[in-house]
Amino acid sequence: MRIATTRARRPGRSTTSAAALLAIALGSAPIGAEGGSDAEGLTLFESKIRPVLIEQCYSCHSVEEGTAKGGLQLDTRDALLRGGDGGPAVEPGDPDLSLLIEAIRYDTHVQMPPSGKLESGVIAAFEEWVRMGAPDPRVPVDAEAAEVAPMDAPAIDWESARSSWAFSTPTRQEPPAVSDPTWVRSRVDAFVLARLDAAGLSPNPEADRRALARRLSFDLTGLPPEPASVEAFVVDGGPDAVGRFVDGLLASPHFGERWARAWLDLSRYAEDQAHIVGDDASLCYPNAYRYRDWVIRAFNDDLPFDAFVREQLAADLIDPDDEEGLAALGFVGLGPKYYRRNSPEVMADEWEDRVDVVSRGLLGLTVACARCHDHKFDPIPTEDYYALAGVFASTVMFNRPLDDDAETKKSGEAEEPEEAIHILKDAEPTDLNIFIRGNVDQKGPVARRHFLAVLSDRVDEPVPLGDDSSSGRRDLAEAIADPENPLTARVFVNRVWGQLFGRPIVGTTSNFGALGEPPTHPELLDDLAARFVSEGGWSLKWLVRELATSGTYRQSTDITDEHRSIDPANALLGRMSRKRLPVEAWRDAVLDASGALDRTVGGPSIDPSDPEAGRRTVYSAVSRLELHPMLARFDFPDPNTHSDGRARTTTPLQKLFVLNSPFVTRHAERLADRLAREAGDDPSSRIELAHRLLFSRPPSSTEEALALDFLDADAGDPSRAWATYAQALIASNEFLIID
Template sequence: MLDFSVPRQFACVGLILGITLSPCFADDAGLEFFERKIRPVLVEKCYACHSAKAAADGELKGSLRLDTRQALLVGGDSGPAIVPKKPDESPLIEALDYTTYEMPPSGPLGEQVVSDFRKWIEMGAPDPRDGGKVDPVAKNEINFDAAREFWSFQPPTRHTEPVVQHKSWIERPIDAFVLRRMEDAGLSPSDTAERRTWLRRVTFDLTGLPPSPQDVERFLKDHSADAKSRVVERLLASPQYGEHWAKMWLDLMRYAEDQAHIVGNNRSLCYPNAYLYRDWVIEALNDDVPYDRFIKLQLAADLLEPDDDRNHVALGFIGLGPKYYRRNSLEVMADEWEDRVDVVGRGLLGLTVACARCHDHKYDPIETEDYYALAGVFASTRMLNRPLKNAKKSEKSKQAKSPDDSMHIIADAPTKDLNVFIRGDVKKKGPTVPRRFLQILDPEAKPFASQSGRLELAEAIADPNNPLTARVIVNRIWARHFGTPIVDTPSNFGKLGSEPSHPQLLDDLATRFVEHGWSLKWLHREITLSATYGQSSLGTEKSLEVDPANVYLSRMPRQRLSIEQWRDAILSISGKLEPQVGGTSIDPQDPTAARRTVYSEISRLELNSMLALFGHPDPNTHSERRIQTTTPLQKLFVLNSPFMVAQAEAFAQRLIDNRKDLDSQLDLAYRLCFNRLPHEAERSLAKQFLQSDEDDAVGRWTQYAQILFASNELQFVD
């Protein structure tokens, strides 16, 4: 059990010394970066002189091969070509920079290419070409029937609950699958979590807020058989549920309100009313819009409901994507289309389809033609600033005159089937590819015939026979509740992704999710009312030894609050949290901004420093999970930022105003912060501190409030 006494809370400021990064997340991002930015350049510009084929033809230059990772590290006549994580010591960079060598001899490749190579080397030069767990898929060798034997391309099915020894432990079907894996490993579940602990956990998980002292007292007095179920129903029915879970979706769809590149004061490509889409997501989640319809509306609401525009703002899913200057340039538009394919591919299907822009996917059964079949759908749309009511429109157009007067969506444009751009080069055109779905997911893959094809694409993705869509969202929801997904690469269900830790559980849960009308609230009920979810986070000595990573879920993981949960909890504790749902964006660092953190303004150009400091993802791209960081600056922010000082002052005044004696004030402080009463040691130390300067009671209480705000216990949930 962690000790959260006052001296420990002070000490934590000095103990936080570095940054931690999830290695699996970094590796996934690195390999994707290699496939998109590095491999195509090596193949097109380097292999002619620096590959096994060049060696076989007697054309190998400088004894240097660049077609394997080992060859890059060994190098040629001049030594290693790269030094991972040290681009300034890597001769390859000097060659690309035309510093000491000049490669390729045909001419420099440009600053962006050199920048990509520098970034890749700084990442450690991730490269799957040697010793990988799968072989690359070669051109014209895709046997789609054979490829569909891969686990993620097989339709999920119901599974009979496995036989277990301790059947009495089971509360939900989930539990039988989890328990069987535990028992096979010689493990048993942890004890059931204390009721107070469970309530704090489920309240944060479903609403992103701590339970009130009144919630705790009411639950502790309720010993009825359905007490937990009624708590879950209350939380799912609250508007705070949609506010909390919307952030997961906004991360996935790279929600932002401006662009990464803004020239001077030209903000014509920005999205002043992006918040309308955010409000739609919150409302849709609160209304438990079925997930299949949730998808369809965001890709094709205007085609589904042409005469009813209430849901058209959902088209911000694509309409709020990155836009670039020189939008009449084919090269620029190709980059925009790649973004759309990527967010649909990884976000909805868990496939890295965009890796096939320059070449057939090296590992998954996705041809370059598949990529351009999807890109053609988005090439047949246009970004539209649809006028708000009473807004002025430009002549011969449905565009608003000003972005300030519009909602930012998409609409169909003249249909356009794209040519394959050979190796991604828009100047080198291959065969034309009709707009259609992915061949691996649709054996017939008939061309889309209806307008842009957005509606047909949406229906294909949301088809209950699609083996990926339900699995992907179930895995994402599971990850948010348990800290670790069943498939540890949530946006990559391909061959380079992880295999599921509990495959039958994932299939069974995904199948039942569809059978229950694609209801996300049903899914939350199944998870939060399970015995697996109800375990204590204190594992046994054996479980910690046998299963240190908690793969078998023999205990609940202790989880750190996201920046949104933590800031909202601070506001709730201080008594300043404003309940307004929806509306325009705020600056989360503003001491007077008391709305929930989901309403923060999100900038691609310069992410708010408070959000960035606490691990908010880069809104320029799809984000599958949060990176956990721990830095000294985070604790300095708690101690010094005007926002935190203002909340500490408000919390201190709340305690002083609501209780007359010191013991009652301390009781309230701990009930608000930690949903418990202080231990005697904590009470004694607090009294010594608070009574040491009776002439400045408010100042002492403010400092004490900051100590509580900085505590580990407030940042973690058991």
């Protein structure tokens, strides 16, 4: 790949965007204020960027090949930043000012690679990598070569690797002695308080009942609490009032809807493809919602998490007669699917997606980084990658007919996707060759299907997956769900903790490897993971109850001077962190307040911006080709890939949406009508009901006085005044924030 174009830049040009300036003017953070971590960027580089550079660029731009066309080399970080004849190839943080991006976009006469434009998804990955600051672990080639072991020497110190905290099976830990045993409501609290004691911090007092009711209701069901239930909770003086309130939420059918959405982020749930040729929708998934419904039902029924994992990988092999259960296979079966079926390059990309979503989603390991070379940081050789890829190469994605009336191809698939449930099934068992540097045309030795060596009893004899008659999917499911597997329970417990507390114990929830963050409370994580399996029976509801009733969770969000000076990020959990509602909970709360929420569980997808669509936001249609603008505006993740967390941006467009969108204005009108209908003609009664519906509390005297002044000022058109007032409350920070 040759890049020699120069670009004139105006003297003194600032890199601050107009959006950033407007955001600053409005007192908000610019777009992307909380972008990906270094670990996420390096993972993106290893899995998406380095392989393309090797395959497409190094032949013309590398020290190894002895060539630097246009004066440019791309095989080290420094060379990339130094650039060639045209200047730096990359402007970290700004794709639009990066010559490399300009070239691969084919924006100018310099179009690279010259053999043909890269696929849009690859270009998008490069753009995102540059936007994240172009993180790059590569060192100068001579230094890199000096660090590489000879081919006949072991590249991985297995003994050292297996002694890492992440690869040691979690066990129950003895709760430590603490300064105030009376504060400890559960084992969780002892571990937290011990860290606070060591730092000289005291935990916050318990939050007031109204704030706690709102927090619990949103965290457990994704919906605001009913005003009557809040009042009952406030006056409940029983010793287990919190436990009873939590139990009611755990029994709600809306529990599964809230927790399913978090899982759908991980499983890159979508209903179409990023690439659609014309009106050819043959690779889309019109009945994808059946997988979504299965996940909701599984969480509502408290299906043990080990069974939850097994069924998503091998439901057809575990119970082939369970027609409803087959929908679980959408975890893999709804993944990206590309045209040019059976092309080696295309299938290799699909296998990488399957390995990635399984390894990062269930094990917290970036196994796909080993597609082109041994993992640079973790004990995952390339052979292990192809051993897992072989499992998915031994399957096919399959449109199983919904019923006997569906027209069927000779293969047994439904003729039309609308008549099918989208799953996968075993095909001819296949052991893949290792592709040298990820190149499908350069085949190395065969990698027999097996589980990751570092997670097997013997690294020299990893657990085999499949045989001449099976893909190995069921064996893979059993290996992942094995209670002796050190990662599966740890990873899931950490994800649940992050959902409830606003920050996980391990900050990199899908990377427990060397580039990931270490746990802030390792003993707590181990104890929880071990008890989740042994005491909780892999039950999500057990785990949520254990955390939601703890003293740590019940703390207020008040920030003291000691918090600011000693633990400003709240890593030690001396208070509860405020959380912003995700778009799903925010939209659902708007519907609930206006009285338009349809609480029906399950079913086909909706348009979330349609003012007449009252279904919960979890039922929104999700497109890989064009993510719904409303969802995208409020930080919904890219469904093209596994997502381990939501970005949290604050932008002018978000507030403009709340002020101007037909969805919000229509439901503000409905809320105003509801206030009149349920509270009568008394303005004070309406104002009080509005606060109880939106904030789970009565208004202060100051708030009531301000509202009355506003309404009196527009007394000539009371309907419009009340709708505007309702919209102002919906647009408030308090409505958006969980305290």
